[in-house]
Amino acid sequence: MKRRDFLKNVGMITGAGAVSLSIGGIPMKAFAKPFMNIQSTNGKILILIQLKGGNDGINTVIPLDQYSAYANYRPTIKILDTSVVKLTDATGLHPALQQFQTLYSEGKLTLVQNVGYASPNRSHFRATDIWLSASDSNQYLYDGWVARYLLKTFPTFPGTPPTHPMGIQLISVPSGLFDSNDGGLAVNFNDPNAFYTLVNGLTADNDPSPATIAGDELKFLKEVAALSMQYAGVIKEKADKGNPTSTYPTSRLGPQLKIVADLILGGLETPVYLTQLDGFDTHSNQLTTQQTLFQNLADSVVAFQRDIEKAGLADKVVIMTFSEFGRRVKENASVGTDHGAALPLFVIGKSVQGGIIGANANLSSLDGNGDIKFAYDYRQIYTSILKDHFGMTTVEVKDILLKDFTTLPILKPTTDIHDYDSVPTEFSLAQNYPNPFNPATTIQYTIPARVKEPVPSSFRDETANVTLKVYDVLGNEIATLVDQSQHAGKYQVRFDGSRLASGTYIYTLRTNSYTQTKKMLLVK
């Protein structure tokens, strides 16, 4: 998918006569094509909280089992063992995260210890890019991992944009998380109503841009305008409907999560939100800074979680914190810490398994730099979220993260695939959507559980050898989309026909006991 057709499909035609339309002035039907429904997702929502600056993990999760070693490293900035909020005898939280203990005891918080990657980078910017793009330490990727997930979930973008934004960021500078070769995929704003008012009167057009570097920049500007116009209306509508009742902190993360709650309660189906809490680069004065930030974090997250629970939407939503790196174990001379490596992160929500994954950081086995070694690759967390929250298949996740990573028991297995009520009872191969298509389409199929009643605890081990292949009308094999053993569940795969000629193609699902074939039409 090389050129973007997004602008064309916004339907804001500005010919020589130049009619400019505003989203405030036109109903959706004025748009050239019907938008794809957002429901190509499984309805799940991920809220990312970026702790910007590199959060000190050792003062977040205090290793009580090595307290004297910890205290030796940190004579002035240690958290007193008497004030640590205990999760277990060995592991405790910073006192300002008291409310996280509550979530933990309710089984709604999973703590993952020592998250990082090989050859950690200690530059804020490079390390942030690594986390956002899901790359190896020495691999440079332009697009964000969430962008890659979104393009897989919305295969018809940019041709047919979804009715709700694919991503929303409540931060001012667009994040690399949503950068894709098809442009930025997220909308950002601070306030839904102000955003709506602001966009009213904005113009967009599909006047072609020249094929120069400068022309690319012009095209980019037009796309930003188009994104604003397209989504300001639905964002306001949903924000008007939502009615969060919790009390949120009035600064930093609080207002951001309140807006997210507002939109989710109002029915917005955007699958990914990015929020940010800045100020964790505590080279000096760490104690008060981290205290303030954690208080804000805990208050905001708990207010949000309660709103989502009251609205009966808690099954849908998961929160994940992340930060570009942890900090040096040994404190520096300025009551602070320098840049480090691995650190803990939190995944919060009703659908998490709860508990602690992994042992405390081992203070007697630091790396050559005096930093904490990683036990879990950060992409294992992403893998777990993509599979167990968003219900993506192994093949899809590999396309997104570019490698296979094992999942961690962070989340309860996703409803779509593993909840026995909705475990498919028979094989099926659905008609691809959209059809006809250009250049990509999505194919869904189901693999049934072999034993239906009663549900065996081990049904996840029931697998079938599955292949899904595409052929041309002469029977030549064009592509193998799936070739592996799969658990019972619903699956979808994307087929990209960019490099193929227009025409009819055939796709066939085969398992040990089942074969079905359907046709699809590529029209360029």
Next chain:
Amino acid sequence: MDKSSYLKKISAWDSDAARHVLSRALYGYSRTDIEFALSKSLDDFIDNFLLKDLPEPTSPTYNGAEWVSLENNSTNSPNYSNYRYSLIWWWETLMLQQGYSLREKMVWFYANHFVTEYNTVQVPQYYYLSNKLFRQYAFGNLIELTKKVTIDPAMLVYLNGKDNKNTAPNENYSRELMELFTLGIGNYSEEDIKQAAKALTGWRVNSSTLSPYFTSSRWDSGLKTILGKTGNWNADDVVNIIFSEKAVAASEYLCRKLYKEFAYYQPNEEYVKQLAELMRANNFNLKPVLSTMLKSQYFHSVDIRGAKIKSPIEFLLSLVRFFNLTYDNDLLNQIRTKSRELQQEILNPPDVRGWEGQRKWMNTTVYPTRNKFTDSLVSGIKINGKTYKVDVLTFARTFPSAIPPNENAVQFIEEVTLVLIQFPLSQARKDFLLASLLDGTAVQNWSTYATGASTRLEKFFKALMRLPEFQLS
């Protein structure tokens, strides 16, 4: 374009070349400014105007009172927010009044290179000193400037240099010195950072004299190995070692930054390499580098012209210059707050990398906010009972095609967009602009003296400044 021509001087010093140079070197310009530039030769205009060394401006005052050398103490600190505003207004004024000079653009360049954040430092006196330092070195030597920045009070506070001492080094400045200020990632090791941090120990800031001072008892006098060189190095040595041991990396890194600021955000590495060679040949003196860049064929190529998304400050201040608006501190303050809303809060970059610029200036909120602001400037902004407004009639009549009996609407579009828009406009765009200019009148009847001309012109200028092309420089 052949790579061997990248640095060669352009052959034609014409209106397009002059507009391009003015739009990148200044904060807005008028038709007269283009004419002035073209009345000189290319060499004359670049070397004797844009790159001329200028006297230092007088320091800022608040309500007529001096404050830049006041001690940093609790008696003075209650006034700091006022001093900060006065510093910002003073700086904005310099940008608007600099004449034909690249100096203020270079001050911004440095401020966004050797980054500090006011929210962390919170001493306006220190910010004045940094600003002054950047101005002194506008076209100067980058090695010397880097040494000065290393012990600049704002920097010593911001990156914890003042807390860095032999007993427990603080790596904050050491890391950013190599990663962001001189070499870029990949040209040093974690161990180099630790060793250099030790060499950088010992410096503090005297809050009475506002100057840095060295305390030898806080300095790590032992042997340090930095980038392969071993010795009992101090802060100056660190800078010297970086620029001598890693001259290629440093020159390429710094030329890449210059390229990003003045040409385009995605560097042409071959051009950067050639410019860096020139930088090394001139021992990191900037003037010959800037001179070559501004005259070079690649800098003037069609790829670069009109490809830069204006920063909020460029966008806002150039409006004042384009329309020759009368301004005072109230308007300058409005620009300060508007710039913050547009994600460029003066003296407060988002982090130590500074503003990334270009596409990061734009998002779904900022874009319409820019449009609303240009609209409001045409309609009139009221601040403290005064109205600041583009005088569309007067402005329009600065163009020959608006003067009777030679009034010509089609020509008017050409003349106006030549000043206000760098990007080459498509015919459809010009037709659109003509349609909004005429607003129903027949083209042969168009006149700025016709009934309702002012209202029509207001609509026209609003439409023009809402074009995405207007965001490009």
